[in-house]
Amino acid sequence: MAKRRQNRARPAPKRRSTARKAPYVDAAVATEAEVKQGVKIPASLTVKQFADLIDMSAVEVIKQLMRNGMMANINEVIDHDTAVTVASDLGYKVLGEKGKGATSAKKIKKYERFSEDDTSVQKSRPPVVTIMGHVDHGKTSLLDAIRQTNVTATEAGEITQHIGAYQVDINDQKITFLDTPGHEAFTAMRAHGAKVTDIAILVVAADDGVMPQTLEAIAHARAAGVPIVVALNKVDKPDANPQRVKQQLADHDVLIEEWGGDVICIPVSAKKQEGISDLLENLLIVAELEDLKANPERNAIGVVIEAKLDKTRGALATVLVQTGTLRVGDPFIVGDISGKIKAMFNDKGKHLRKAEPASPVEILGMESVPKSGDTLTVTATEKEARIQAEKRQEEKRLALTTTKPLSLSNFFSRVSDGDLKELSIILKTDVQGSIEPIQTSLVRLNNDEVKVNILHSDSGSITEGDVLLALASNGIILGFNTRTEPGAVQIAENEGVDIRNYEVIYKLVDDVEKAVKGMLAPTYVEVIAGHGEVRAIFSARGNRVAGIYITEGKIIRGSQARIIRHSKTIFESSVNSLKRFKDDVKEVTSGFECGIGIEGYNDLEVGDIIESFRMEQS
Numbered sequence: 001m002a003k004r005r006q007n008r009a010r011p012a013p014k015r016r017s018t019a020r021k022a023p024y025v026d027a028a029v030a031t032e033a034e035v036k037q038g039v040k041i042p043a044s045l046t047v048k049q050f051a052d053l054i055d056m057s058a059v060e061v062i063k064q065l066m067r068n069g070m071m072a073n074i075n076e077v078i079d080h081d082t083a084v085t086v087a088s089d090l091g092y093k094v095l096g097e098k099g100k101g102a103t104s105a106k107k108i109k110k111y112e113r114f115s116e117d118d119t120s121v122q123k124s125r126p127p128v129v130t131i132m133g134h135v136d137h138g139k140t141s142l143l144d145a146i147r148q149t150n151v152t153a154t155e156a157g158e159i160t161q162h163i164g165a166y167q168v169d170i171n172d173q174k175i176t177f178l179d180t181p182g183h184e185a186f187t188a189m190r191a192h193g194a195k196v197t198d199i200a201i202l203v204v205a206a207d208d209g210v211m212p213q214t215l216e217a218i219a220h221a222r223a224a225g226v227p228i229v230v231a232l233n234k235v236d237k238p239d240a241n242p243q244r245v246k247q248q249l250a251d252h253d254v255l256i257e258e259w260g261g262d263v264i265c266i267p268v269s270a271k272k273q274e275g276i277s278d279l280l281e282n283l284l285i286v287a288e289l290e291d292l293k294a295n296p297e298r299n300a301i302g303v304v305i306e307a308k309l310d311k312t313r314g315a316l317a318t319v320l321v322q323t324g325t326l327r328v329g330d331p332f333i334v335g336d337i338s339g340k341i342k343a344m345f346n347d348k349g350k351h352l353r354k355a356e357p358a359s360p361v362e363i364l365g366m367e368s369v370p371k372s373g374d375t376l377t378v379t380a381t382e383k384e385a386r387i388q389a390e391k392r393q394e395e396k397r398l399a400l401t402t403t404k405p406l407s408l409s410n411f412f413s414r415v416s417d418g419d420l421k422e423l424s425i426i427l428k429t430d431v432q433g434s435i436e437p438i439q440t441s442l443v444r445l446n447n448d449e450v451k452v453n454i455l456h457s458d459s460g461s462i463t464e465g466d467v468l469l470a471l472a473s474n475g476i477i478l479g480f481n482t483r484t485e486p487g488a489v490q491i492a493e494n495e496g497v498d499i500r501n502y503e504v505i506y507k508l509v510d511d512v513e514k515a516v517k518g519m520l521a522p523t524y525v526e527v528i529a530g531h532g533e534v535r536a537i538f539s540a541r542g543n544r545v546a547g548i549y550i551t552e553g554k555i556i557r558g559s560q561a562r563i564i565r566h567s568k569t570i571f572e573s574s575v576n577s578l579k580r581f582k583d584d585v586k587e588v589t590s591g592f593e594c595g596i597g598i599e600g601y602n603d604l605e606v607g608d609i610i611e612s613f614r615m616e617q618s
């Protein structure tokens with residue numbers, strides 16, 4: 001242990017900058033309902049202009065600039081990026097990314113100021129740890145071993161409940177463990193926008209070495225910017241070969257301390273419960289380097305780890321309190337549901353009156369079941385919670401119709417909008433040998449404005465984990481001579497993740513190059529507006545007119561339309577007339593009847609289905 005303690009004196013590891021202490025809960029986690037106003041930041045402006053713009057005193061702005069290492073007087077001109085950084089430090093939410101290629105103006109929105117920025121009220125909080133690694137390498141066993149070795153005498157008789165997370169005590173400090181091992185769960189949370197984990201334990205079985213899911217776990221932790229601690233498990237086995245594992249890790253750029261890197265590697269045996277305390281003590285050291293802080297004085301903000309409907313108790317959710325103190329009686333919103341904490345329990349099933357930062361608690365008091373990854377925010381009153389919940393529901397409806405996920409074809413326009421400057425790619429190939437040439441060609445496409453970033457590459461089929469990683473990291477998936485697993489297709493379709501499969505390397509690289517240069521022809525997807533069924537045919541001034549009943553959605557005049565007879569498309573053109581009684585109308589919605597004319601087709605029959613659709617750029 002003495003050797004480890006020396007680490008404390010070392011500067012923070014290179015892999016992550018701790019220079020700027022990001023608040024544990026950043027502005028992006030705040031509720032949309034807290035938005036007060038939006039402002040635009042121009043390319044450059046004086047400190048005074050900037051202070052006026054964000055409605056704050058110039059002194060406050062100067063103080064914040066100083067905290068960021070910049071001395072400036074009130075008339076000094078600051079550039080756009082500095083202004084955006086300071087604005088976000090001062091509690092504004094920045095929409096989009098700053099940086100090169102960005103348009104001169106960025107929209108930002110003002111949030112309720114977080115007391116998080118007030119360092120005087122911040123206190124250290126326990127780290128939140130997730131265990132990842134290849135199947136059968138001992139993730140579950142390790143979680144169990146950690147739980148068992150740290151049961152205090154008073155708790156020994158108590159039955160631990162599975163609530164999705166638990167806390168252990170070590171050297172009078174706490175560590176919170178998320179109880180769902182694996183990078184899929186980790187990334188699924190991230191895909192919902194929740195940054196939950198502070199440290200990832202990478203379990204590698206010493207007798208088996210680095211395996212495909214070990215590599216996936218590394219990629220997922222890196223994409224999230226979470227430091228890794230390696231638990232070299234199963235060292236009790238006679239065929240354990242720790243040196244080989246260390247070599248393999250180094251081959252994948254995970255350099256452990258012994259090899260001159262900064263990744264801590266602890267040999268353990270989950271089965272024999274050996275090395276567990278050493279592992280825990282080292283987690284505390286990493287946590288100290290990460291300088292994890294939160295403000296227990298404020299109203300709580302948390303994130304849902306898991307949730308379910310209990311037959312007798314109603315909607316239950318395990319919430320990890322991220323900042324503030326959560327108390328029984330607190331009104332809150334979670335996702336788009338409002339509620340009030342009726343009761344709270346810890347992982348031993350013990351009633352709690354309050355829960356501090358990084359505590360996992362099971363809560364009662366919601367009308368319906370929230371989703372894992374949803375943010376819980378305590379509000380001042382129950383009424384406010386209700387209003388905010390309604391607003392979120394409305395915003396969700398709006399977002400569904402307006403936001404487009406990233407695709408290779410819309411990448412360049414996102415870059416032009418200043419929205420993006422990096423194309424994150426997950427590359428899956430038929431064989432390992434294909435990875436290197438493709439990667440090299442892709443990385444060569446980097447230019448001043450756009451960087452191609454290979455988040456993860458491996459041989460094998462495209463999995464659900466790959467889709468989740470793409471979703472969480474706003475990336476796309478490129479497959480080369482490989483297949484996409486059905487589960488992955490499903491999630492990709494639901495969430496709009498772009499998967500492209502290629503059989504020729506040249507074509508793959510060419511498409512990415514075109515995307516990066518904004519030359520890729522847009523792809524279109526069909527969006528169905530509605531269906532109608534022909535119920536009657538009659539003549540009007542010598543023309544055959546079809547009377548239809550709208551069964552679903554709506555039929556829009558001018559939209560594209562196809563005629564379906566006996567489940568087969570027999571004609572495709574557009575809706576050229578739409579009449580309700582004698583009036584021309586733009587659209588007719590489900591449950592109504594109307595007369596319809598289809599361009600170039602005069603032989604509609606009773607029973608025909610009319611499908612109205614439009615093509616949208618994906």
Ligand code: GDP
Pocket residue numbers: 133134135136137138139140141142181233234235236237268269270271272
């Ligand atoms: P997971 O799939 O990563 O969650 O792995 P499990 O925790 O289910 O463990 C897989 C198998 O490895 C089980 O049969 C465990 O008993 C065994 N195992 C786990 N840890 C150790 C260990 O430290 N030593 C030995 N010998 N076996 C272990």
